[in-house]
Every structure is written in C-alpha cells, then in structure tokens.
Amino acid sequence: MQLGLAAQDGRIVASDDGLTAPLAVRGLTVTYGEKPALFALDATFDAGAMSAIIGPNGAGKSTLLKAVLGMVTPVSGTVHAYGQPVREVLDRIAYVPQRATVDWDFPTRVIDVVLMGMARELGLLRRVRQDHRDRAMACLVRVGMEHFAERQIGQLSGGQQQRVFLARALAQGADLYLLDEPFAGVDAATEKAIVAVLKSLRDSGRTVVVVHHDLATVSTYFERALLINTTRVAEGPVATVLTPETLQATYGGRLAHAQLAQILG
Ligand code: ADP
Numbered sequence: 001m002q003l004g005l006a007a008q009d010g011r012i013v014a015s016d017d018g019l020t021a022p023l024a025v026r027g028l029t030v031t032y033g034e035k036p037a038l039f040a041l042d043a044t045f046d047a048g049a050m051s052a053i054i055g056p057n058g059a060g061k062s063t064l065l066k067a068v069l070g071m072v073t074p075v076s077g078t079v080h081a082y083g084q085p086v087r088e089v090l091d092r093i094a095y096v097p098q099r100a101t102v103d104w105d106f107p108t109r110v111i112d113v114v115l116m117g118m119a120r121e122l123g124l125l126r127r128v129r130q131d132h133r134d135r136a137m138a139c140l141v142r143v144g145m146e147h148f149a150e151r152q153i154g155q156l157s158g159g160q161q162q163r164v165f166l167a168r169a170l171a172q173g174a175d176l177y178l179l180d181e182p183f184a185g186v187d188a189a190t191e192k193a194i195v196a197v198l199k200s201l202r203d204s205g206r207t208v209v210v211v212h213h214d215l216a217t218v219s220t221y222f223e224r225a226l227l228i229n230t231t232r233v234a235e236g237p238v239a240t241v242l243t244p245e246t247l248q249a250t251y252g253g254r255l256a257h258a259q260l261a262q263i264l265g
C-alpha cells in the first residue's frame with residue numbers, strides 16, 4: 001500500500017487518498033504524562049461502514065475518540081474528516097461518550113437531552129420551536145424511548161440512558177458517529193435496538209465508529225476493525241483482521257484459548 005510504504009520512508013506523499021475519507025488519522029501521538037496513550041497512530045474509517053475500535057483497557061481507544069473531537073490535544077499528528085482538518089467539520093460528527101463518564105445527577109428531562117443535540121442550530125438563545133420538538137420526538141421513537149420524553153434522565157436505567165444519548169446524536173443529523181462502548185452495562189434489548197439504529201445509519205451512507213469491548217460480537221456487528229494497543233496492530237475487514245496473531249499482539253497473554261476459539265469461530 002502506497003501510504004504504508006510512504007510512512008516507512010518518512011516521506012510525505014501528495015496523494016494520500018485516505019485523507020478524503022470520513023475520518024483519517026495520521027501519525028497521532030497523545031500523551032497525558034510521560035508515557036504516550038497513543039503513539040504514531042494511523043487509521044482510516046470508510047463511508048457506509050461500521051468499524052470497531054478494539055483493544056485492551058488502557059489501549060488508548062477513548063483517547064483516540066477524544067483526540068478526534070479536539071477534547072485532548074495531540075503532541076503530533078493530524079486528523080482529517082471529509083478531507084478537511086477535523087476542527088472545520090465538527091458539526092458533522094456526533095459523539096456518544098462512555099456512559100460511566102457522564103454525570104446525570106442534575107435534573108434534565110429526556111426531551112431536553114435530545115434537544116441538546118441540536119444546540120448548534122438552536123443558537124445561543126436556545127429558542128426551541130415545535131418542529132425542533134417534533135424532530136427530537138422522532139429521534140426518541142427511533143430508539144424506542146418516546147414514552148420517556150418527560151422523565152428525568154437520572155431516573156432511567158443504564159440501557160435507557162444509552163438509548164437517549166443515541167437519540168441526542170441522531171438529533172444532530174451528523175454524518176460521522178463516534179460511540180464509546182455503547183453496549184457496556186446495557187440490557188440485551190437495548191444492545192439490539194442500538195445495533196439496529198447504527199446499521200440503518202450505515203445503510204444510509206453514514207460512517208459509524210464504535211469502541212467495542214466484546215470480541216465475541218465483533219464479526220456480527222462490524223464490517224471493519226481497528227486493533228490498537230497504543231499503536232495500530234491491525235486494520236481492515238473484520239474477517240482478515242481478527243486472527244490469533246493480531247489478537248495476541250493486541251491483548252498479549254490476556255486472551256484465553258477458549259475466548260480465541262469463540263471469537264474466531
Ligand atoms: P481505553 O479507552 O482504551 O481503555 P484510554 O484512552 O482511556 O484507554 O486511556 C489510555 C491511557 O491513558 C491509559 O493508560 C490511561 O490511564 C491514560 N489516561 C486516560 N485519560 C487520562 C487522563 N485524563 N489523565 C491521565 N492519564 C489518562
């Protein structure tokens with residue numbers, strides 16, 4: 001591959017096709033202290049695909065999403081989305097953070113959480129019209145939460161909260177969706193509902209990128225996978241990327257043979 005060779009040479013290649021992709025990360029290094037959380041990471045995410053980001057705890061998965069969104073500042077490297085520096089197109093990107101990191105103790109109704117997804121178009125005055133409300137309700141219908149619109153978000157189960165976060169992302173009308181472990185701690189029905197919504201987004205040409213911790217479901221949910229452990233271990237179609245070698249390289253000795261057998265079928 002041209003890009004791979006170029007990276008080894010250290011030369012800059014004029015025609016890096018990947019840079020027009022919905023998301024292209026090149027040479028991304030992020031450090032919090034001395035040790036890098038991500039090191040010289042390259043990754044490309046294609047349109048109309050669902051991609052999984054896979055790796056052990058502390059591999060830098062959440063950091064990758066945060067760096068894309070400008071929530072952490074990389075030491076070096078670039079992030080392009082749709083051919084532009086990512087900061088120019090943040091309004092085309094929706095983010096569903098890891099649920100555990102969100103504090104919903106303050107009182108907020110479900111419908112208002114979804115309306116937050118429209119913050120940019122509502123503007124500073126936050127003037128909510130009936131059509132905004134109708135669209136927010138339509139997003140709640142898509143995730144099966146329309147009957148909870150007036151409830152306080154803090155009173156919902158983890159799975160219900162996760163559906164509301166997805167509704168908020170839908171309300172934004174984004175083209176690229178970044179989700180951080182959306183299935184962690186949710187019930188089976190919610191997982192199914194979320195997967196169905198993500199697949200419909202993919203089928204309409206949107207790009208879906210999911211940090212995913214359950215190796216057993218990678219091949220049923222996703223077309224593509226990025227395996228990382230601070231650096232990139234493998235990237236490509238799930239069928240070619242999930243091998244005993246790449247999984248060992250990503251997880252070290254942490255995967256039992258039984259797990260490997262289950263993942264690889
Ligand atoms: P993952 O999502 O793959 O579990 P993270 O991206 O959250 O990994 O973290 C990668 C590494 O960076 C870990 O070693 C983690 O402890 C460290 N880290 C993450 N966030 C911070 C932070 N805000 N301050 C200091 N270190 C952090």
Ligand code: MG
Nearest residue numbers: 061062063098
């Ligand atoms: Mg994480």
